Amino acid sequence: LSDKEQSIHASWEDNAAAWVEAIHQGRIESRVQVTNAAVVSAVREVARARVLDIGCGEGWLCRAAAKVGLAAVGFDGSAALIAEAEKLGGGEYQLLSYDDFAADPFRAGGVFDTVICNYSLLGEDVLPMLRGAAAVLEPGGRLIVQTLHPLSAVGADDRYEDGWRVEDFSGMGSGFKTHMPWYFRTIGSWISQIRLSGLQLVECREPIISERPMPASLLLIAARPSDI
Ligand SMILES: C[S@@+](CC[C@H](N)C(=O)[O-])C[C@H]1O[C@@H](n2cnc3c(N)ncnc32)[C@H](O)[C@@H]1O
Numbered sequence: 001l002s003d004k005e006q007s008i009h010a011s012w013e014d015n016a017a018a019w020v021e022a023i024h025q026g027r028i029e030s031r032v033q034v035t036n037a038a039v040v041s042a043v044r045e046v047a048r049a050r051v052l053d054i055g056c057g058e059g060w061l062c063r064a065a066a067k068v069g070l071a072a073v074g075f076d077g078s079a080a081l082i083a084e085a086e087k088l089g090g091g092e093y094q095l096l097s098y099d100d101f102a103a104d105p106f107r108a109g110g111v112f113d114t115v116i117c118n119y120s121l122l123g124e125d126v127l128p129m130l131r132g133a134a135a136v137l138e139p140g141g142r143l144i145v146q147t148l149h150p151l152s153a154v155g156a157d158d159r160y161e162d163g164w165r166v167e168d169f170s171g172m173g174s175g176f177k178t179h180m181p182w183y184f185r186t187i188g189s190w191i192s193q194i195r196l197s198g199l200q201l202v203e204c205r206e207p208i209i210s211e212r213p214m215p216a217s218l219l220l221i222a223a224r225p226s227d228i
Contacts (some may be wrong), residue, residue, distance in 0.1 A: 010055040011180035016080030018175030019027035027173040030216040039209040046142040055120025059085030066090040073109040102128035105135040108193040113141045124183045130197035
């Protein structure tokens with residue numbers, strides 16, 4: 001693991017309890033106002049039977065998928081978050097790192113009609129994960145990626161270009177102990193990563209909160225063609 005990937009992993013172990021609290025208390029405004037509903041409705045539109053949630057955290061999205069009759073499998077690299085997910089149920093959960101998934105994607109649980117990455121592709125090198133997702137998708141299956149909209153993350157001193165940033169979790173409640181590096185990606189960069197993975201982009205949604213000037217998230221839907 002690179003130093004940055006190691007720091008991302010460490011932050012999710014250190015901040016697991018605070019993260020669980022933030023999710024359960026609805027402390028992240030953009031999630032409550034628009035992005036949770038956006039990803040759940042995308043899942044309802046495209047998923048047929050069996051979904052894989054990559055970087056599932058404490059499992060809320062697997063539980064939402066289970067509620068609408070889907071079989072949900074989630075994996076995450078944080079032991080504390082997987083323990084919480086198992087406690088709350090709703091899916092089959094596994095402690096698995098992205099490196100291990102990328103090395104053998106089928107160990108996550110076989111083949112899926114839908115793979116979801118909800119705010120979980122945080123590092124610079126996302127291609128191994130996207131290729132892993134492509135590998136476990138049935139032909140015609142869909143990948144749903146929701147991520148911070150780059151326009152909502154460009155401050156006055158930032159350039160609109162790929163690069164490492166730092167999340168300090170301010171505004172997400174208390175108890176966050178460790179900052180997290182994350183890799184800012186432009187929309188063009190997300191689209192080229194998807195293309196390089198062999199998947200075909202079918203939709204680009206930009207959920208927006210009505211009182212805000214910029215979209216909260218970027219939600220990409222890509223399809224696995226039958227010939228990869
Ligand atoms: C912002 S949280 C999102 C959690 C969940 N998808 C949600 O929407 O609430 C990012 C998740 O990605 C996981 N993650 C990040 N990098 C990882 C890696 N290299 N291996 C395994 N999990 C990783 C973290 O442990 C964390 O649970």
